[in-house]
Amino acid sequence: MTTATLTIDTGAIARNWQSLDARTEVETGAVLKANAYGLGAPVIARVLARAGCRSFFVATADEGAALRAALGQGPVIYVLSGHMNGDTGAIGEARLTPVLNSVDQMLRHVEALPGAPFGLQLNTGMNRLGMQASEWSALRDIAVAQRPALIMSHLACSDEPDHEMNAHQLRQFHEMTDGIDAPRSLAATGGTLMGEDYHFDLCRPGVGLYGGLPFADAEPVVTLDAPVIQVRDVAAGEPVGYSNSWIAPRASRIATVSGGYADGLIRALGSGKTQVYAGDTALPVVGRVSMDLITVDVTDLDHDPDHLQLLGPHQGVDDLARAADTIGYEILTSLGHRYARRYTE
Numbered sequence: 123m124t125t126a127t128l129t130i131d132t133g134a135i136a137r138n139w140q141s142l143d144a145r146t147e148v149e150t151g152a153v154l155k156a157n158a159y160g161l162g163a164p165v166i167a168r169v170l171a172r173a174g175c176r177s178f179f180v181a182t183a184d185e186g187a188a189l190r191a192a193l194g195q196g197p198v199i200y201v202l203s204g205h206m207n208g209d210t211g212a213i214g215e216a217r218l219t220p221v222l223n224s225v226d227q228m229l230r231h232v233e234a235l236p237g238a239p240f241g242l243q244l245n246t247g248m249n250r251l252g253m254q255a256s257e258w259s260a261l262r263d264i265a266v267a268q269r270p271a272l273i274m275s276h277l278a279c280s281d282e283p284d285h286e287m288n289a290h291q292l293r294q295f296h297e298m299t300d301g302i303d304a305p306r307s308l309a310a311t312g313g314t315l316m317g318e319d320y321h322f323d324l325c326r327p328g329v330g331l332y333g334g335l336p337f338a339d340a341e342p343v344v345t346l347d348a349p350v351i352q353v354r355d356v357a358a359g360e361p362v363g364y365s366n367s368w369i370a371p372r373a374s375r376i377a378t379v380s381g382g383y384a385d386g387l388i389r390a391l392g393s394g395k396t397q398v399y400a401g402d403t404a405l406p407v408v409g410r411v412s413m414d415l416i417t418v419d420v421t422d423l424d425h426d427p428d429h430l431q432l433l434g435p436h437q438g439v440d441d442l443a444r445a446a447d448t449i450g451y452e453i454l455t456s457l458g459h460r461y462a463r464r465y466t467e
């Protein structure tokens with residue numbers, strides 16, 4: 123079975139980074155966790171380094187070690203989960219900068235790797251990662267004396283600029299960090315777009331680089347073309363796919379396409395929710411999405427297509443996300459490992 127082709131426009135990623143960078147007066151980093159949101163961290167890291175990015179963020183030490191191998195020495199690689207039990211080898215060897223989330227992590231880090239760089243994450247209200255205000259006031263002077271590379275926090279609601287949580291977290295972050303002599307960071311993609319109050323010394327966008335909301339002006343990055351395996355005629359009244367969930371309302375021509383929920387075309391994209399494209403013509407997905415296949419009503423085409431496009435100029439990641447009642451981040455990170463990946467400039 124021929125697999126679908128995921129085309130990743132690395133030039134668009136570099137331009138998205140530059141365009142976010144141009145909106146601020148401060149350093150712009152890049153978040154490449156989860157294999158650069160599913161698109162391939164090693165290639166994208168090198169593209170961004172060439173564009174001028176010097177600070178990279180990943181979720182785990184393993185991801186950090188892989189990124190170091192791709193980038194070589196030089197760029198700073200922050201690990202957002204901090205210094206976990208068992209991470210010391212990877213952090214030391216790959217010269218990673220863990221973003222420490224608790225007193226326990228702080229102790230582990232300074233004992234295991236004295237003098238090695240670190241960042242600090244503070245909890246300003248999201249209650250996911252970072253030190254509590256009480257913990258921080260006890261530790262603050264000791265931690266600052268060790269010269270943290272970065273002090274950061276994360277916004278819970280930056281996809282909604284008017285949400286009162288943003289101003290609340292901004293106030294908390296100021297209260298916890300004003301007067302400290304260390305670089306600070308609060309903004310991901312959403313915060314970068316909310317203006318200079320949120321920029322501090324470094325912004326760290328992720329999804330915007332890959333063409334996703336809330337960066338509405340982003341250039342699209344991914345194109346997904348899937349081969350048609352076979353095309354058949356179905357009489358009016360006949361079913362298509364699992365559970366007979368779609369019944370042909372008229373004599374129809376149905377294309378079976380290579381790509382299913384194991385490839386990130388999540389099952390919520392089934393009958394009536396999604397379209398795919400043959401050139402400029404939109405065609406409805408009919409019946410259930412199965413593991414490796416989807417079925418598409420191509421009756422209105424004057425030819426049988428070889429390929430159909432699922433992501434591209436007519437339909438972006440956030441359009442698919444809306445159809446499946448999820449967010450672009452989940453569509454991106456779900457795009458499967460079975461696709462042939464093609465990187466273009």
Ligand SMILES: *Cc1c(COP(=O)(O)O)cnc(C)c1O
Nearest residue numbers: 153276310311326327328329330
């Ligand atoms: C994922 C993440 C980011 C990037 O967020 P986007 O919304 O993708 O820009 C930044 N900072 C932290 C702590 C994150 O977990």
